Every structure is written in structure tokens, then in C-alpha cells.
Amino acid sequence: MRGYFGIGIENGKTIANIGTLWRSAHNLGAAFIFTVGQRYKYQSSDNTKAWRSIPLFQFGNFDDFYGNLPHDCQLIGVEYPHPKARPLPDFVHPERAVYLLGAEDHGLSRKALDKCHHIIMIPGSKLDQSLNVSVAGSIIMYDRVIA
Numbered sequence: 001m002r003g004y005f006g007i008g009i010e011n012g013k014t015i016a017n018i019g020t021l022w023r024s025a026h027n028l029g030a031a032f033i034f035t036v037g038q039r040y041k042y043q044s045s046d047n048t049k050a051w052r053s054i055p056l057f058q059f060g061n062f063d064d065f066y067g068n069l070p071h072d073c074q075l076i077g078v079e080y081p082h083p084k085a086r087p088l089p090d091f092v093h094p095e096r097a098v099y100l101l102g103a104e105d106h107g108l109s110r111k112a113l114d115k116c117h118h119i120i121m122i123p124g125s126k127l128d129q130s131l132n133v134s135v136a137g138s139i140i141m142y143d144r145v146i147a
Contacts, residue, residue, distance in 0.1 A: 003095035005144060006070075007137050008034030010062065010112055013103045018056075020134035021101075026054045028141040034058065036065045036100075036112075062111050073098055077116035078140060079108050080130055085121035093144045094118075101133050101140075 007030050012018055018035060025033045034057040059065035069075060073096040079085055100116070102108035107130075113119065122131060122139055131139070 003097075004031040005093075005097045005099065005141075006030055006032040006034060007099040007101070007141060008036065008057075008065075009101045009103070009133055009137075010036040010065075010108055011103045011106065012037075012133065013105055017132065017134040021137045022054065022056065024134065024138040024141060028138070028145055030054060030141060032057060034065065036062055062109060062115075066115055069098060070096065072096060074117040075100060075115060077108050077113055077119040078102070078121070078136060079113065079119050080121040080124070082113070082119050082121065085119045087123045088120055088140065088143055089123070091118070091120050091143075093147055097144075099137065099140055101137050104130055104133050 007021065007025055009018060009021065012035060022033050032055045036059045059068065066075075074094045076094075076097050076099045078099060078101045100108065100112060102112070120140070122136055124131070130136070
């Protein structure tokens, strides 16, 4: 697929998720990763030293992040459950995309959901439980790569 993508977490709950997402992003071809409202510290789950190959951008809040989206790039929110969320198997990934994941305990902020071009979800068998955020991000990236 021509184009590029980035992936990140808004108000991440744990630092370990950022390191794991970084490693997966490196392996699955992301152009960059980012955090919104959470600072990165070295994490042992990034045992591939992905920081040497793929940049991490840190934004203090959603407005700062949104104001720095790449030109002509679609913001894709990952949220489950959400009434407007399309199941991942039915979603066609845009050429240029930024995927935004929310914290496991709170999901995406209302502001983020309002600004997303698309909202997608990973269907599961347990409606009351979400996936680990780095696992969800890995599934989204894998789906993009195989499309």
C-alpha cells in the first residue's frame, strides 16, 4: 500500500503499553508513534530498540496533537464500544492515516471522538471487556499491512 501511517495512545494508562506498541509499530511498518498527554520513559518491553528506527512524538494535550496532524491525513479513532464504530473487518484503511487509541480504562476523550474522520472497533466476544491497548494497536496495524 502506498502512503504511510502513525499510531499512538491518548492518555495512556501504563508506560509498558507504549514500549510494546513501539516495538509492534517498528515491526509492522509504521512511520511514527506518538503519545498524547503521557510522557515516554525507557521501557524494557521495547527490546528491539525501536527508538533507533521509528520516531516517537509527544504531545501535551489533544489540541497540540490535532494541530500537528500531517497534511491530508485521516484521523482514525479506535473505540469499543461506540455507536459509530465500524468493525475492523469492514474498514478500508486510507492511504495516509493516524490511528488514535485510548486508555484501557477511559477510552478516547470526547474531543478526540468528535474530531476523528472514522471510528473503528475490533469485534470481540465479550462486550464488557476491552483489549490491552498495545494488543489492539498491533491488530489494527496487522490488518492494515495485510489489506
